[in-house]
Amino acid sequence: MSDCNAVLKALQPIFQEQGMTETVHNWEDHGYLVTYIKKNGSFANLRIHPHGLVLVDLQSYNDDMKGREEVDQLLNKVEERMKELFHGNIKRVKRLPAILRGGVIDRYWPTADGRLVEYDIDEVVYDEDSPFQNIKILHSKQFGNILILSGDVNLAESDLAYTQAIMGSGKEDYTGKEVLILGGGDGGSNIDQMVIDGCKKHMRKTCGDVLDNLKGECYQVLIEDCIPVLKRYAKEGRMFDYVINDLTAVPISTSPEEDSTWEFLRLILDLSMKVLKQDGKYFTQGNCINLTDALTLYEEQLSRLYCPVEFSKETVCVPSYMELWVFYTIWKKQTGI
Amino acid sequence: MSDCNAVLKALQPIFQEQGMTETVHNWEDHGYLVTYIKKNGSFANLRIHPHGLVLVDLQSYNDDMKGREEVDQLLNKVEERMKELFHGNIKRVKRLPAILRGGVIDRYWPTADGRLVEYDIDEVVYDEDSPFQNIKILHSKQFGNILILSGDVNLAESDLAYTQAIMGSGKEDYTGKEVLILGGGDGGSNIDQMVIDGCKKHMRKTCGDVLDNLKGECYQVLIEDCIPVLKRYAKEGRMFDYVINDLTAVPISTSPEEDSTWEFLRLILDLSMKVLKQDGKYFTQGNCINLTDALTLYEEQLSRLYCPVEFSKETVCVPSYMELWVFYTIWKKQTGI
Incomplete structure (x- = not known):
């Protein structure tokens, strides 16, 4: 004292x-x-x-x-x-950069594993509440425009690595293939029209002109709940070479009371497998590499689908995430060979 | 009120x-x-x-x-x-993750452009003061061991992207070529023996066994000031196909009183050009993409060398940096063709 x-x-x-x-x-x-x-x-x-x-x-x-x-x-x-x-006898001196609060621009968007990171945000490009979520597009000096949905960094214009990873890291030949993309409101289909409206105006480096017309020569964008669509395709027997699940809702909870989230996720997986050809591939993003419990729980779900599947995973550095992200490739187990 | x-x-x-x-x-x-x-x-x-x-x-x-x-x-x-x-009429509510100070583990290593970022550090692997600098090797859950010199994040085990970038991004064929690497204490030569000692023990994913023996079949590591070595090579007429400058001292100052730093940098560049073959290439890291003034100043130095040079640059995402980094390729201007 x-x-x-x-x-x-x-x-x-x-x-x-x-x-x-x-x-x-x-x-x-x-x-x-x-x-x-x-x-x-x-x-x-x-x-x-x-x-x-x-x-x-x-x-x-x-x-x-x-x-x-x-x-x-x-x-x-x-x-x-x-x-x-103390006659110079001080173990450590540390000054932290100032934290800027209460201004028009919010620079703090914590990582999925809960770390405090400051972004170089210099402009609020878009900020609206849809019936489903808060949609922000903020401009970062280095990453370009960033889409942030209810506080979660979704995708920035710098994040080609994300798109490459969720498309199979350049190892697939999509020529003449049937592809079903779930989610991807930053340049694909999404139930939230407002995400599309914001992205088609402010995220053109990621979505190009794909969202200007919801139907093109070789694609069609549906803005609706994907569950009934999947059920209809399954009933019609429509099959795809690739299913890419880029839905924004990633269950990161590891608490048992949120079982319904995992059930929902399994429903999507089961329906996706039903419309996936026997030699087809399913790509999806998982979670940040540090949320090991959530990743393990996700992998456990894969063993509980209606058909046996196998999977591989890849860790990718998505520039605007400031944390490493795990992507999954899932395919139907080939039996009787 | x-x-x-x-x-x-x-x-x-x-x-x-x-x-x-x-x-x-x-x-x-x-x-x-x-x-x-x-x-x-x-x-x-x-x-x-x-x-x-x-x-x-x-x-x-x-x-x-x-x-x-x-x-x-x-x-x-x-x-x-x-x-x-306020009857729900609140514009914004924000909670920031707790800042942890004063513990054994320091998780805050600001970016080169001064932003506050929290790393997932869980262990202090090495922490020593050499006569030149403070040398820390900290373990990050996602990036592996990170080398931090006097507070600057230098390289982590996750950062193959850095090494690839400073070697020309896979576009070069090094077979049978003469290569001179300046710096690179995390796996190359460096004046600070203590950096080598720390790295050879704790950064083996980046340096392999290269530092165990300072001389191998096709390489030699010199632990000394690179200036006299460069001068000797220049005098002897020894020429290289590639010079890779990975010295840790990056001048990020833009204040005129630090002219001597820029002069030192030009000295290294001039000497490097003297030992670089006419069709050789010089690779180096620049700075974070946001420090545009420092990058411009660096490029101005390139027009002040003893011989005319041309350059290209590439922006790379180095996982542990949490900011985009600019790398330069410099070559002698081909004249009289």
Whole structure:
């Protein structure tokens, strides 16, 4: 505790010089929290822990470059004073970039495995609520326009790697083949017309002119629930060489009460297998590589389909995801050979 | 201001229920800062801005899962109460993942363009100070071991894309060619023996067994300053088909007072061109794609070499970088043809 007090005494003048008003809380057994308040609405928290951790948080409104220089100068002083106090014997010094909150542009879109990542977003291109979800298209300096559905980064203009992976990584010859794509509202079919409207205007690098006309020489886009369509195809006996499942709803839950999500996923898989030719292939995205429990649960579903299947998986770096992503190839087990 | 007061009155009970001690600061024209202190050393800041922004920061020591659930419950209550107060008319609600500070493992390694990104680090594999720099090798769940030199992410085991890019993206045939690699301490030559020691033990997926013996059938690793070596080669008239510059020191400064860095870089480039065959190629990494000023300055240096050169560039996604990276190919301008 004498150390805590020494740190407090050493750092106090730095904040007081700034014309800040001080409020000290002393826990005795948990160190100090000192709050410094400036007249312009900004403030600082100085948290001194007894075991040697000192945290300084600064919060201000209307950040400008002048403000950043002031912050750097203040933190330089804190660092110098601490090094003097402990004769340079400091284990680690770390400054984190400022977190920008409350502005028009939100730069923080956590990864699927829950890590905080800041994107270089500089423009809100599209932001609408559809009956199904919130649809954002944000511009990233490096990734181009990014489609974000209810907070999940779906696809950016930089993400050709995603499209290549979900099409079989260049190993397939699609010439003359029948292909069924589920989902893919960023350039394919989707139940949410508003996703298509946003993408056809702002994600042309990914979807080209495919969404301008829902029917072309060799393709047709259906904007409806895929379940009845799959059931109809199955009943009609219509078969495909490839089924590509790019539906946005990925179950990442591993809790048993969300069984219905897994059942829904199995329903889609079963119906897809029914319309897939015996030597056909089913491609889909899985999840981020770190959600191993969710990936295992997904693979368990594959052993519970109406017909036996085999699968392979591939890990792909999709630029705008900031995490590695697992893609699956699934095919019907060849029997009696 | 009446809104500020209404928010304060609505949220107060939530924190008071937690047995927290309240300190209110009222700026009049800048809203409120309310500090809530718990007996166990944790605390909360509630910052209410007059224009409608409400920020809640919670800070605690020794975070456990129980603590996280409590935090979620508290934030759920804040969100509910705010929605009640404004009859659901709230523009945006955002929760950011917790920032973990002061632990053994540091998960925050900002990008070259200064963005805050959290890595999935779960182990400190190596952490030493050499006479030249701090050398860390940290284990990432998805990227494998990552080499971090003085805070800069250099290379991870996942980053084959980096090595491919700096070798010409698979378009070169190295059979029987003379190759000079500058830098590349993660698997090549470097002045810092300690980088080699760390990498040869912990980065074997990138360097293989190349660093176990500094001399092999077709290669030799020199651990010394590359300038005198380049000068000697130039004097001896030794020429290479390829020069690969993978030196860690990338000048990202754009301030004029750091001219000497650019001069050093030009010296290396000039010497490299002297030992490069007339039809040879020089590969190097540039910078992250967002640091456009630094990239432009680099390209300007290329027009100031002793011989005229041409260049092309390629943008590559290196998984562990979390930002796109620019690589250069430079060659001597063919004259008189």
